[in-house]
Structures are given as structure tokens and as C-alpha cells.
Amino acid sequence: MNRYFATFVAGTKEIVTEILRREYKDILFEEVFDNLLVFKTDKAITPFTSLPYLNNVFLVINKFGSPEMQDFTKLTEWCLSKNTFINQFYTYADKYNFHQYKIQFFEDRISVSRQDDLSKLKEAIDLKHSSGFSDFEVWFLKRTEGISFVGIRLTKKPDYQELLPKGELRHELSYILGYLSELKSTDTVLDPFSGHGSIPLTICKHFKVLKVIASDKEIGNIKTAMSNERVKYSNLSIERIDGYSLDSIKVESIDKIVTDPPWGASTEIDNLKIKYEQMLNSFYRVLKRNGILILLTSQGELVDTLLKKVNFKLFHKYQVNVGGRGSYVYKLRK
Numbered sequence: 532m533n534r535y536f537a538t539f540v541a542g543t544k545e546i547v548t549e550i551l552r553r554e555y556k557d558i559l560f561e562e563v564f565d566n567l568l569v570f571k572t573d574k575a576i577t578p579f580t581s582l583p584y585l586n587n588v589f590l591v592i593n594k595f596g597s598p599e600m601q602d603f604t605k606l607t608e609w610c611l612s613k614n615t616f617i618n619q620f621y622t623y624a625d626k627y628n629f630h631q632y633k634i635q636f637f638e639d640r641i642s643v644s645r646q647d648d649l650s651k652l653k654e655a656i657d658l659k660h661s662s663g664f665s666d667f668e669v670w671f672l673k674r675t676e677g678i679s680f681v682g683i684r685l686t687k688k689p690d691y692q693e694l695l696p697k698g699e700l701r702h703e704l705s706y707i708l709g710y711l712s713e714l715k716s717t718d719t720v721l722d723p724f725s726g727h728g729s730i731p732l733t734i735c736k737h738f739k740v741l742k743v744i745a746s747d748k749e750i751g752n753i754k755t756a757m758s759n760e761r762v763k764y765s766n767l768s769i770e771r772i773d774g775y776s777l778d779s780i781k782v783e784s785i786d787k788i789v790t791d792p793p794w795g796a797s798t799e800i801d802n803l804k805i806k807y808e809q810m811l812n813s814f815y816r817v818l819k820r821n822g823i824l825i826l827l828t829s830q831g832e833l834v835d836t837l838l839k840k841v842n843f844k845l846f847h848k849y850q851v852n853v854g855g856r857g858s859y860v861y862k863l864r865k
């Protein structure tokens with residue numbers, strides 16, 4: 532079996548493992564942490580495979596659990612003394628006809644410079660190293676969970692922290708929100724606070740649904756995102772509707788609402804109470820019977836209070852990490 536490790540949005544492990552079980556029937560989970568998992572499957576995960584619910588996926592060359600191996604010099608020594616590393620390295624490069632590699636050292640999400648270790652590894656490997664463009668990357672990764680890995684990175688996700696405009700959700704989280712809403716090909720889906728369009732565009736890209744309505748009081752951002760993607764989704768409609776009142780949306784016309792409304796600063800909380808109450812009532816009005824609402828917000832206490840007043844049935848409340856901020860995903864049904 533091939534062994535992989537993958538990182539994902541903290542707090543979504545139940546959902547991520549459920550999706551993986553569906554996609555990889557023979558999967559065996561070796562370790563599942565809050566935002567990291569190690570698993571085995573016979574099904575090959577090839578370079579650049581799209582796994583839209585995971586951050587990064589690596590082919591494991593080796594995993595180390597002992598305290599003395601939580602050290603880059605020791606990991607380098609292991610690589611230089613064992614054929615396991617060199618054999619897997621060349622097998623992988625040959626299989627995909629790769630000629631240029633890069634080595635990266637990471638402590639959790641922080642890249643660290645290890646010039647001595649890098650020089651020793653470069654000397655032992657008879658292939659071109661490039662610190663710029665490369666066909667593939669070998670990672671030495673130390674984790675706070677007390678384990679370390681040497682592995683080959685299979686995904687080529689951008690550095691979202693640098694790339695995403697302020698406020699745009701990571702696309703992996705948008706995928707997970709879409710997945711939670713149990714999308715069907717007959718569904719009309721609404722995101723009334725679509726911003727840069729991470730949720731509606733991810734749904735259009737990865738799920739088969741009838742119609743996606745992306746609305747915001749400011750629709751310039753989603754239009755820019757659309758033109759950057761250079762893809763036209765025939766089932767996407769971009770509208771400018773007040774997200775709290777949803778005045779122009781017909782009663783019981785929407786199957787799913789998947790959204791990330793303004794979270795509000797603590798100074799605005801009174802106003803936010805009124806707005807959130809109006810919003811939940813509007814969502815209830817436009818959703819069909821049994822329609823699903825997936826709501827992402829940091830305003831857990833406020834939503835918990837309001838849920839006592841509106842008729843939504845609470846299915847699940849997940850605690851997730853969004854840009855270092857504790858937030859909640861509510862799955863509610865009308």
C-alpha cells in the first residue's frame with residue numbers, strides 16, 4: 532500500500548476522513564490529528580491530483596515518531612545512510628520523468644533554512660537541484676504533534692496567505708462547506724455574502740448543481756475573480772441583493788444556502804444581533820422545506836442564542852480555524 536500524509540483545515544477532520552473513505556474504499560488511517568493525517572491506500576495518488584478538501588498531500592518516504600528524530604540533522608543522516616530514501620527518490624523521479632528537484636525544510640508551516648543538511652543531500656543525489664522552478668519537492672517536515680516526515684509533495688497548492696485577497700476563504704474550506712450541504716444536481720444554491728466568490732466558484736467547479744446564485748452588496752470582487760479564472764460557468768448568476776433581507780428572492784425557492792456572512796467587530800455587536808436575526812429569518816423564508824443552511828461565522832454565542840428563536844433544526848456545529856481565528860460551521864435544516 533502507498534502511504535501518504537496530508538494537511539487540512541483545522542477542525543474538519545471528521546468531514547475530511549468521511550470524504551476520503553468515500554473516495555478511497557480501502558483507506559487505512561494510521562494517525563489523525565487536528566489538521567494532519569497519515570493514511571494508506573492501494574489507489575495511487577499521482578502528482579498534482581486535485582484533492583480540493585485537503586491542503587497539501589505528500590507521499591511518505593518515512594515517518595519518525597521518536598524524540599531524537601525530531602531534528603533535521605538526524606533526518607538528513609537517516610536519508611544518507613539508508614537506501615530507502617535514495618531508492619524512493621529515484622523511483623519517483625523516473626516514474627514521472629522528473630529531472631529537477633527542490634528540498635524544503637519546514638517546522639509546521641514555517642520554512643527554515645538548513646544549508647549544511649541541504650549541501651549533504653545535494654551531494655548524494657545525482658539529479659539537478661533547483662531552488663527556483665522544480666518538477667518535484669522533497670520535504671523535511673517537523674510537526675508540533677511530535678512526529679516528523681520525509682516525503683514528496685504531490686499537490687501544488689499556492690501559498691494562500693500570500694495569494695488570497697483579504698477576506699477570501701481558503702478554497703478547501705469552501706469545498707467542505709459545499710460538501711456539507713449535500714449538493715444534488717437539481718439544487719439551486721445561494722451564497723448571499725459571496726465576496727470574492729470562494730464558495731460559489733468552488734461549488735461551480737467541483738459539484739454538479741442546477742444553479743448557483745452568488746450575491747453581495749459589492750459584486751466587483753467576484754467579477755474580478757471570475758475574469759482571473761477565465762472560466763465561464765453557465766449555471767452561475769451574479770446578483771446584488773441585500774444579504775440580510777433577501778427581498779427579491781422568492782419564498783421557498785432555494786435548496787441550499789452556503790455562506791460566510793460578515794462576522795462583525797465586537798463594537799458592532801448590537802447591530803449585528805439585529806442583522807443576524809433578520810438574516811436567519813430571511814434564510815428560513817427563502818429555503819424550501821428540508822433545505823439546508825451551512826453558515827460559517829465566528830459569532831457562535833450569538834447564533835446559539837438566535838437559534839432558540841428561529842425554527843431551524845441544528846444538525847451539527849463544527850469548530851474550525853479560519854486564518855487563526857476560532858470560528859464555527861453550523862449545519863442547519865429547515
Ligand SMILES: C[S@@+](CC[C@H](N)C(=O)[O-])C[C@H]1O[C@@H](n2cnc3c(N)ncnc32)[C@H](O)[C@@H]1O
Nearest residue numbers: 699700724725726727729747748773774791793
Ligand atoms: C466575510 S465576507 C465573505 C467572504 C467570502 N466568503 C469570500 O471568500 O470572499 C462578507 C461579505 O459580505 C458582504 N456584505 C456585507 N453587508 C452585506 C449586505 N448587506 N448584503 C450583501 N452582502 C453584504 C461584504 O461585501 C463581504 O463581501
